[in-house]
Structure formats: structure tokens, C-alpha cells
Amino acid sequence: xxxVEAALFAAEAPLTVAELRAYVGDRVDIATALELxxxxxxxxxxxxxxxxxxxxxxxxxxxxxxxxxEREEPRKLSRAGVETLAIIAYHEPVSRAEIEAIRGVQIxxxxxxxLMEAGWVRPAGRRETPGxxxxxxxxxxxxxxxxLASRRDLPxxxxxKAAGLLDPVDESLGALELESADESx
Numbered sequence: 001x002x003x004v005e006a007a008l009f010a011a012e013a014p015l016t017v018a019e020l021r022a023y024v025g026d027r028v029d030i031a032t033a034l035e036l037x038x039x040x041x042x043x044x045x046x047x048x049x050x051x052x053x054x055x056x057x058x059x060x061x062x063x064x065x066x067x068x069x070e071r072e073e074p075r076k077l078s079r080a081g082v083e084t085l086a087i088i089a090y091h092e093p094v095s096r097a098e099i100e101a102i103r104g105v106q107i108x109x110x111x112x113x114x115l116m117e118a119g120w121v122r123p124a125g126r127r128e129t130p131g132x133x134x135x136x137x138x139x140x141x142x143x144x145x146x147x148l149a150s151r152r153d154l155p156x157x158x159x160x161k162a163a164g165l166l167d168p169v170d171e172s173l174g175a176l177e178l179e180s181a182d183e184s185x
Contacts, residue, residue, distance in 0.1 A: 004033040014054035077118075080111050085120060089142070089154060093124040093135035112136065120145065 007023040008015060015023075020030050034055060038048045046057050059067055077085070084107055087099050100106050115121035124137035138151065148154065 001033040001036050003028060004030060005037055008037075008048070008055060008057055011056070014051065014056035016054050020055070077114070078111070080107060081114055084111050085115055085138075085142075088115075088121055088136050089138050089151065092137040092151070093127075094137075095127055095133040095135050097133060099136075118145075 003024040004020055007020055017030050017034075021028075024030070034048065034050075041048050041057070045060055045063050047060050048055065049058055080103075083103055084099055087102050088094055091098065091102070096107065096112070112121065116123075119139055119141035121136050121142070122139050124135050126132040127135050142148075143150065
């Protein structure tokens with residue numbers, strides 16, 4: 001009986017009687033062992049059950065609510081969130097106004113809230129300028145999530161170009177700006 005119990009506990013999936021026999025051998029009366037185990041586990045937090053000719057242990061139905069987990073669905077970060085995170089990572093500590101100046105558009109408060117909820121960004125104090133704006137920096141959680149030992153491990157511009165992550169339109173516009181500046185001289 002102990003051998004059948006051990007095989008069922010160790011199994012990754014429910015087992016048939018034939019599969020149990022392969023584990024415990026022919027000398028064990030598997031049907032009797034299953035019956036005794038079923039009786040032993042009746043009324044406990046787990047039960048031995050048979051479904052479709054396969055045997056396994058499962059949580060007793062009246063105890064399932066205790067084991068129910070609240071799972072958070074991973075949320076995909078918006079483009080604004082990714083851009084804001086990159087600006088903070090590369091320019092920290094940085095204020096909201098500086099983030100908006102770099103992005104060229106206003107950011108919603110929700111964008112920073114999402115980054116803070118994820119544990120990637122934190123308020124890092126206030127800048128000593130008029131209005132004393134709040135400044136933001138990345139957290140150790142950001143480094144851990146992205147597999148970085150420090151901010152120095154962030155990819156440089158050459159790495160980003162090599163990976164094809166820089167938009168060729170941005171490079172073309174930069175080249176045009178240089179040409180127009182040369183012509184005006």
C-alpha cells in the first residue's frame with residue numbers, strides 16, 4: 001500500500017493500474033491498495049480519486065477555496081510606458097517635465113503609476129530648482145527584471161542599432177537635418 005501511495009504522490013499525472021504495476025511490481029495487490037488508500041484518505045484535506053481509469057490525489061472539494069490563488073494577469077506595457085521607462089533608465093534622476101521634453105508629448109500620471117506599481121520606478125527626491133519637481137529613478141527590481149547588474153549594463157546606441165531596435169526613419173531625419181545645416185552654412 002505504501003508503494004502505491006508513494007507512486008501516486010510522485011507522479012506528474014494520474015496513473016492507470018498498469019502504470020502503477022510498472023512502478024510497484026506484480027507482487028502488490030494494486031486494487032486492494034487503492035481501495036484501502038481511498039478509505040484512509042476519506043474525510044481528509046486530500047482524496048484519492050479515479051477519473052477515466054486513472055488514479056490521482058486531489059484537494060478535497062470542500063478545501064479547494066483555501067488553495068485558490070489570486071493570479072495577476074501580466075499587463076503589457078504601453079508604448080508610452082516603454083518610452084518613459086527608457087528615458088528614466090538612461091537619464092535618471094529625471095523629472096516629469098524632462099521626460100515630456102525628451103518624448104515631445106505629455107505623459108499621463110497613469111504611465112508613471114504603472115511603472116511604480118511594477119516596482120521598476122521610484123520617486124528619488126526633488127530637484128533643487130524652482131518648483132522643486134519630483135524626480136524619478138529606476139529600482140533594483142528594474143535591474144533584476146531585465147537581468148542587469150547595474151545601469152552601466154544598459155545597451156548603448158551601437159548595441160541598439162546592431163539589434164535593429166532604432167527606427168531607420170529617425171536616422172534618416174537626423175541625416176537630413178545635418179544636410180540642411182551644412183547647406184545653410
